[in-house]
Amino acid sequence: MDKDFVLQVVRQGLLLTLVLSGPALLASLVIGLVVGVFQATTQIQEQTLSYVPKIIAVFAILALLGKWQLANLVKFSVSLLEQIPRVLAGFQ
Secondary structure, X not given: OOHHHHHHHHHHHHHHHHHHHHHHHHHHHHHHHHHHHHXXXXXXXXXXXXXXXXXXXXXXXXXXXXXXXXXHHHXXXXXXXXXXXHHHHHOO
8 A cells, every 4th residue: 555545545535525515515605605795685684594405405415416415425435445455465
C-alpha cells in the first residue's frame, strides 16, 4: 500500500461527499436566501420561519436524488471493498 493509493481513495471520498451533499446544500442556500429577502422586505423577524422551507426543500431533493446518491455511494463502497486484497498485499 502506497501513499498514492491512500491519497486517491481520500480524494475520491471527499469528491463524492461534495457531489452528494451539493444539491441539498444548494437548495437550502437558495431557500434561505429567498426567505431572508422576504423577511427583510416584510420586516418579519421570526427566527424559525426559515427552517420549515429549508427542511422541506432538503427532503424534496433527497426524495428526488436519493436513488442516484445511493447508487453512487454503493459504487464507491464496492470499489473500496474490491481494493481490500490490494491493501492487504501491501502489508506483507
